[in-house]
Amino acid sequence: MPTIIHPRDFTAERAWGALDIAQLDGITVRLHWTDAPYRWHVNDGAEVFTVLDGRVEMRWREAGEEHRRLLEPGDVFFAEVGCEHVAHPQGPARILVVERAGSV
Structure with missing residues (x-):
């Protein structure tokens, strides 16, 4: 049976709370x-x-220099292995994250 999720309806009890959708x-x-x-x-x-x-304002560091980019709905940020980064939401936000199981 398929699962349908309406992201705008999802909230968590704490910041960065998550709903596990799939393990692939x-x-x-x-x-x-x-x-x-x-x-x-x-x-x-x-x-x-x-x-x-x-x-969400995404910040990342390259060669010791900090970069920033404001992400809007539909925008995708791809962090390769070794990319130091941090996300700063501008108010409530819902984010889909795909990553290795157990990653930070």
Whole structure:
């Protein structure tokens, strides 16, 4: 039986709370709700980060220099292995994250 999820209806009890949607050969697909920044981190695998609702300022560092980009609904941020980054929502946001299971 298929599952249908309406991201705008999803909220969590805390920032970055998640709804696990699928496990695909060691890859997780999760819907996150947040209204607070995450923390600077580096994933142990690649990460696909898609804003579904709200706005998120994504920050990342390359060669010691910090970059910023405002992501709107439908925008995708792809972080390769070793990309140090942090997400700063601009109010409540819902984000679809695809990454290696157990990643930070």
